[in-house]
Amino acid sequence: MPVQGIRTVAAARNGVGAFILPCKRMDFHYCDWAGSSRGMVSFLKSALPSFAKANPQIEIRVSPRPHKHPVIKGHYINGREKAICVRNLEPEQIFKKANLLKEASGEKLKRTKKPVTSINDSVRGIWSPYHGDIKTV
């Protein structure tokens, strides 16, 4: 069997051609009885229909979670999920949290110092001491 080189597969770079929103699903959990869910229940009644209509690319699930605090969970295309507890929050605050989950990338939060991440080869090549003309000091 002949030796085969490792084939390079094009890495997915979301947004270069097509763009898919990283947040693919959002779960809204609430409790009918508990007072910490009061804002969540009113958010689900008033604001969630327009939020879902404005974001047709996100699957929205609403389910009760009795005797527990209300939670919003976002599921992302990289397989991770983010959960935010929204106990005792007002509907406007919950809307902000839902927007945060919508815009997030799903990655774990990291402190990065370099603004640019690139997987391209260096455009100008790597410097070599053995090539080019002799520089005088």
Added chain:
Amino acid sequence: MFARSVLRKALALPFEQTPSSTTLFRATLSTTTSTSTSTSPNPESPLSASPRAQFNNPTHQQHQPPVTPSSAASTPASTPYTTPQTSSHIPTHKQPLAPTFEAPLKVTSSLLELLPHLTAQRAHYITAHVHAKPYLVTAGDHLRLPFLMANVQPGDVIRLNRASVIGSRDFTLKGKPYIDERMFECRARVVGVDSEPMRYKEKTKRRQRHVRTIKSKERYTMLRIMDVKVKTKEELVQEGAVVVEGQDQATLEVKS
């Protein structure tokens, strides 16, 4: 300063761009704004009456982010969920403002001589400036701006119009200090908003036993560079560039 110097929404989506899902939802929103204001140059069919009735409910609209209706794009009423592919699908009053220039672009003949070498050598890099900070990027790069950009949504395409250096492997086009924005195209897509982990800082005063802990958590806008393109000599001439002699605003250098 921000609008003047740095960024401008892309004037047109290129044809080969695959429709984004975010523009999809903005397309649905836009039918409401265009019908409710009724200033659209091309009036919608009577089908648009039903979304108007739905969206004008004030309880629904108060939670809408303020950005979306202004930057939304309209679609024909027969296909309410199609994505705008080109600028012709977007009504004129919603298209971003084209920059106005007093004078045509002036290039020297010496630069025009060398320019085909730069445009022909693929893989360009660009040093784009955003808020006076330089970012050396190539097409496909991921750029995390050190601030949260206002009035953008994930999926938006913006155009970086201030650059100091554009180059390929052997050629470099340098601006003095910036290259005229009519000589290149650099588009970036807003991918989303990222944030850093919570930062704790302990504040102390001398001879006081009290220690105050402050928290901060910054948010950053993330961009994906879609393309870096230097306009060819023919495109420059076609767009009305004037060939002059003498000192130029930009110089093209060859790697020694």
